[in-house]
Amino acid sequence: MSQVPAHLRYTKEHEWIRLEADGTATIGITDHAQAALGDVTFVDLPKVGKSFAAGEVFGTVESVKAASDLYSPVSAEIVEANTGLNDTPDLVNREPYGGAWMIRVKLKNPAEAAQLLDAAAYSATL
Amino acid sequence: MSETLARTPLYDLHAELGGRLVPFAGWEMPVQYTGIIEEHMAVRKTAGLFDVSHMGEARIRGRDAAAFLDRIMTNELSTLKPGAARYTLMCQPDGGCVDDLIVYRFSETEFLICLNASNAPKDLAWMRSLIGTAKVEVLDECAAWAQLAIQGPLAEQILALTTALPLASIRRFGFLVGEVAGASGCVVSRTGYTGSAGFEIYLPAASATPVARALLAAGKPLGLIPAGLGARDSLRLEAGYPLYGHEISERISPIQAGLGWTVKFTKAQFIGREALRRQADGGPPSSVVMFSLDDRRIARQGAIVFAGDTAVGEVLSGTLSPVLNKPIGTALVAAGFTGSSELTVDIRGTRLPLHISVEPFVK
Numbered sequence: 001m002s003q004v005p006a007h008l009r010y011t012k013e014h015e016w017i018r019l020e021a022d023g024t025a026t027i028g029i030t031d032h033a034q035a036a037l038g039d040v041t042f043v044d045l046p047k048v049g050k051s052f053a054a055g056e057v058f059g060t061v062e063s064v065k066a067a068s069d070l071y072s073p074v075s076a077e078i079v080e081a082n083t084g085l086n087d088t089p090d091l092v093n094r095e096p097y098g099g100a101w102m103i104r105v106k107l108k109n110p111a112e113a114a115q116l117l118d119a120a121a122y123s124a125t126l
Numbered sequence: 127m128s129e130t131l132a133r134t135p136l137y138d139l140h141a142e143l144g145g146r147l148v149p150f151a152g153w154e155m156p157v158q159y160t161g162i163i164e165e166h167m168a169v170r171k172t173a174g175l176f177d178v179s180h181m182g183e184a185r186i187r188g189r190d191a192a193a194f195l196d197r198i199m200t201n202e203l204s205t206l207k208p209g210a211a212r213y214t215l216m217c218q219p220d221g222g223c224v225d226d227l228i229v230y231r232f233s234e235t236e237f238l239i240c241l242n243a244s245n246a247p248k249d250l251a252w253m254r255s256l257i258g259t260a261k262v263e264v265l266d267e268c269a270a271w272a273q274l275a276i277q278g279p280l281a282e283q284i285l286a287l288t289t290a291l292p293l294a295s296i297r298r299f300g301f302l303v304g305e306v307a308g309a310s311g312c313v314v315s316r317t318g319y320t321g322s323a324g325f326e327i328y329l330p331a332a333s334a335t336p337v338a339r340a341l342l343a344a345g346k347p348l349g350l351i352p353a354g355l356g357a358r359d360s361l362r363l364e365a366g367y368p369l370y371g372h373e374i375s376e377r378i379s380p381i382q383a384g385l386g387w388t389v390k391f392t393k394a395q396f397i398g399r400e401a402l403r404r405q406a407d408g409g410p411p412s413s414v415v416m417f418s419l420d421d422r423r424i425a426r427q428g429a430i431v432f433a434g435d436t437a438v439g440e441v442l443s444g445t446l447s448p449v450l451n452k453p454i455g456t457a458l459v460a461a462g463f464t465g466s467s468e469l470t471v472d473i474r475g476t477r478l479p480l481h482i483s484v485e486p487f488v489k
Contacts, residue, residue, distance in 0.1 A: 042424070062424060064424075065162070067426070
């Protein structure tokens, strides 16, 4: 069974988001997503300063098998992208909730966070 | 849809071994067990065991069997010696490929043909439609056989632990019939689809699971692991082997695919001869090339190849080469551009330089 940490929020598209106290959030993909993708070979992330609406594609994660879009869980502006994944894309397979976080964002509409799934609701979709 | 998927005799073993089963060519097959890259590298460095029981088999027998095969195949089969196998294409009159196959000769009048899983029903119907007055039978043996492929530098050493057959005496594309892990009637051939050394084993379907278990147990201390169709695809692409529906198809001929060596124009007649002769003499309108990229993004099937701003081709297969640690693939490129050093490929809006390679990436 894949891990679904209780302290995170989730999308049906298998992104996780950690809401920080300062109004920012950290976003990555779930353990289930990395397992389904298989060996990750490339992560294409946006530049700092770009903005995305909730549900908009912000990047791509690519494995040997397929390329998959990454969807922004919330409307947000990128404040940091995890450029370390350029050299170690396989970290996504090993530490999906840790070292392989993908973007840090500033939330544009904190109310959207209420639409996200909690761990129990996300687990029910798997 | 799922209720129509076929299962190989090894289905339960795949589940037990943690294989991730996916639909492939109408079958429920393991795409990977531990990971495509790990399985790929095991085949390059030690050995991997593949279930390829989805592949089809047809027995061709009768007084006219050899002449029949010479008429319907591009390669020459009448000169094949019993105990030897040969790779061939089977073409349409317009030169497009019905399938690519390996033909094994058992005797003067008896052959076994390995068919692609997705093409097996079409191949059987096609061959039967061409019998005419020839004294030959085309028998469907798809359900009778299971197939295992043990591939990698240690494959022979591991297989030898399970059989008394003199493996060292089997030359490339040669085969012996005998007992493996207590199962009789196995066809053991020195063939493969990986670019590494190894064997393919045709065995009675009921023997598949015990033989697979025996091989895995014997090979485990030497590094043998089960490998899935994902690694099979990346291995064959590194080695430059075509896959039906990608590098060869009803619209891509063997001449276009660089498989002219399988087309024997020395034979006076065979289906597709005139069309293939014209392509070989005049040059085909487009040809298959192998390429690599200096990037992490994989150019996948359907990606467009450009010369400047002109579309001159499309990607047929793409993957990450675990040996080179960069993307590789094949593309169908218009005549005049197959030697170009100025091509690019569009991956989701980004144009990346495409480096054509005339040699396979692994030999």
